[in-house]
Amino acid sequence: MNLSTDIWVWVGVVLTLCVYSFLYKDNPFYRFGEHLFVGVANAFTLSFMYHRIIVPIMWRPFAGAVRIAGEEGITPELFNPMAEANFLVIIPGLIGCMYFTRFIPGITWMVRIPIGMFMGYYTGRVVPAYFEGSIFPQMKGTIVTQASFDPAMGGGLMAGIFAVIILIGVIGTLTYFYFSKEHKGLIKVGANTGIVFVMVGFGASFGFTVMARVSLAIGRFVFLLRDWLGVIS
């Protein structure tokens, strides 16, 4: 046994044991770890946001513009939003401050402005992104072509059969989740096929997730036995 002398290893051990104490029952040690996690995670996010967004994107351009205006006077370049030093960065700051109008009676509605701008831009932006990044590739991957069976084009007999199974599975799954029409006749056949794939898929996802969590647990035990106690190498 070779006990660690690193303070951070001891901190990690105490916190790991605090969290694992929940296996017995909910207790103050677990809640301590839980609250510490939330506090530190938020502080990290705040620091990261301050050093990576507020200072370089807002504060430095504004301070630079103030300095240049003091030395050379106000020039049109100081109002160019793309310039390194410009006064216009104050506008997003002011729009951001509108979030706090939520607490000011009478102008509460102004909180909708930053929300609307943020939501609007990213709503518009993700529509083509979803088509390009998800719908088209997923459909392309599902369509069975001659190439799926052709060894010269990276396919083969088994690959072709698997491609057909995937196609049947996708159509079946979509049919199973199609609730606009009663599951009768052909739709019932499709839905019944779909549920088979869905159950196998859920089972596989469950098994995969359990194993991912188990590997995390193994990582923590390796940390305790190797880094802290030094009983394994």
Added chain:
Amino acid sequence: MREKIPLALLIILGLIGLTDRFMPHPGPEALNQYLRDTLLRIISAFALILGLGNLIVRHFNRIKRKEEHWPHSYVLLGSFVLASIIGLFGGVSGELWFPTSIGGFQFDITTIYNKILIPLGASMFSLLAFYMASAAYRSFRARNWLAALLLISAFIVMLGQVPLGAYISPVIPEISQWIMEVPNTAAKRGIELGIILGMLATLLKILTGIERSWLGSGR
């Protein structure tokens, strides 16, 4: 005005975002870059401040009212204030004026992240391994053949991930791989396509102003 201005801004910015990929021109590209990299990033930073303010007020009230488990709010507020001071004045890697090391002992915000947040996060997620196993024990009963299918596929996938599976039979990892690549892909693809089509419908409803629940009440 209280609804029309935010809605107009949403639609205008939505159209700018929507057309970004279809307009390879320096003007719209520069506008989009400015919106993405400057304007909206700064706005999102203020949203975070609002959220943090909410968290702090919530825990102050919890202490004031001595609600259940209130002493733990001191842990949250204390750790938040201490780590924030270290992070804000010490810099991301301890490059600013605030001291973030004593001798060889480093405690800058990146070290705190690596030594406190990562062990805590990994431990919390690994806790789920125990609970999922016990939940599976209770719920995995082959009541009908579909439940049996779920049980068998989960069992094969779990067995295929560990050396024991290959030890029992070299076919098990191959079947596990096949389940992941064929039926699992088919089911996931079907579900994902359904989700994305639903999301797209909602997004278009927001963009055209049909869906207005984000505006909240009429105040």
